Amino acid sequence: MSQLQLTGIHHLTAVTSQIRENKRFYTDMLGLRMVKRTVNQDDTSAYHLFYADGVGNPGTDITFFDWPLAREQRGSRTVTRTGLRVRDLDSLNYWQGRLGELQVSHGDIRELDGRPTLDFEDTEGQRLRLVVDGGAGDTPAVWERSAVPAEHQLRGLGPITITVPDLRNTDLVLQKVLHMRPVRDYADPESADSTHRVHVYEMGAGGSPDKELHVAVRSDLPVARPGAGSVHHVAFRVPDEEQYHAWTEHLWRMGMQTSGEVDRYWFRSLYFREPNGVLFELATDGPGFGVDEDMDRLGETLILPPFLEQQRPQIEAGLKPID
Structure with missing residues (x-):
């Protein structure tokens, strides 16, 4: 097999302590569609909501765990900025x-x-x-019931920015393990010190922000403390299950500690931390959110993966209404 290549950002998962307000913000205000209403498979007391384009295409979904935590303490060793793409300057002015x-x-x-x-x-x-x-990157599916006009709807994720105190070991993993390519750097806009740089890595075909990871290097910041408003992990796209299994083998051979293969039902996952502690996931493009739901009804009712279905009464009793 030729060198394995990730093909872009798959999704990003963050933390909210205000699930009703979160749903209102990302659907009513940002115009995204809630494409899956489910629970955290490792903590079924918490919702896991997925917001995306009109059909839940990979690369368009930002997702949230519902945890009653205090606000994040900002710092390094975490994802610090999530890019959401729009087509042109007219759209940016609209927003x-x-x-x-x-x-x-x-x-x-x-x-x-x-x-x-x-x-x-x-x-x-x-x-x-x-x-x-x-207009670069995959074209998203329009959400006809969005409050945002079709031409201005969000086009998906990217770039994603992580912040680390030291670049060296993170760079080794990005290049040697994940086969990303360093392409340029720029001054960190979050810092008044112009010597602080953000390093851009691209994956797959490159050439568009949905295929970029930006790495800010800030040794002056404390370690972030997770909480509401923080990001839990960023996931990168793997096209199919054959390559997913190949990535599992590749990471093992490179000496990376991983979660092992995890079946999330709507996609397959593999988790690991890069050397500065940021949690990465590799996730397959399929089978997708329509595997267990009519595409016209995505996100309207609580959906559980088959292995949790027998626990539905207890799970539903522990969740608060969000509509």
Whole structure:
């Protein structure tokens, strides 16, 4: 087999302590579709909600665990900014106006790493960034019932920024283990010190923000403390199960400690931490969210993977209404 290649960002999973407000923000305000209403498979007392494009394509979903935690203490060794793509400057201007009207905390439009961007935060301080992709990357499915016009709907994830205190060992894993390619760097916009740099790595075909991981190097920051508003992990795309099994073997041969293969039912997963502690996941593109639900009804009712179905009465009794 030729060298294994990840093909882009698959999903990003974050933490909320306000699940009702979270649902309202990502569906009503950001116009995403809730494509799966389920629970954390390792903690069934917590919801796991998936927001994505009109059909839940891989690369478009940002997901949340519902945990009653205090706010995140910001710092390093974690994901620190999540990119959400828009098509062009017209869309970015639309979003600047929409965020202002909805009284969402946001910055100014500026060019960053050669692309127009707009930073904003959700109600719990989740750090997000709108990024113009110029139509590059996979085309998302329009969500007809979105509050956002089709031409301005979010196009998916990317780039994702992680912050680490030292680049060396993270760089080794990104290049030698995950076969990502360093392509450029730029001044860290979160720092007044221009010597702090963000290093850009691309995967797969490259050339678009959905295929980029950005690594900010900040030895001056404390270690982040997880909580509401933090990111739990970022997942990278593996096209099929054959390559997924090959990645499992490859990581084992490279001496990486992993979770072993995990069947999440809607995709297959493999978890491990890079040397600075950021949790990575490799996830397959399929089988997808339509495997157990009518595509017209995605996200409307609580769906459990088959191995949890017999626990449904207890699980449902422990969950609070979110609609």
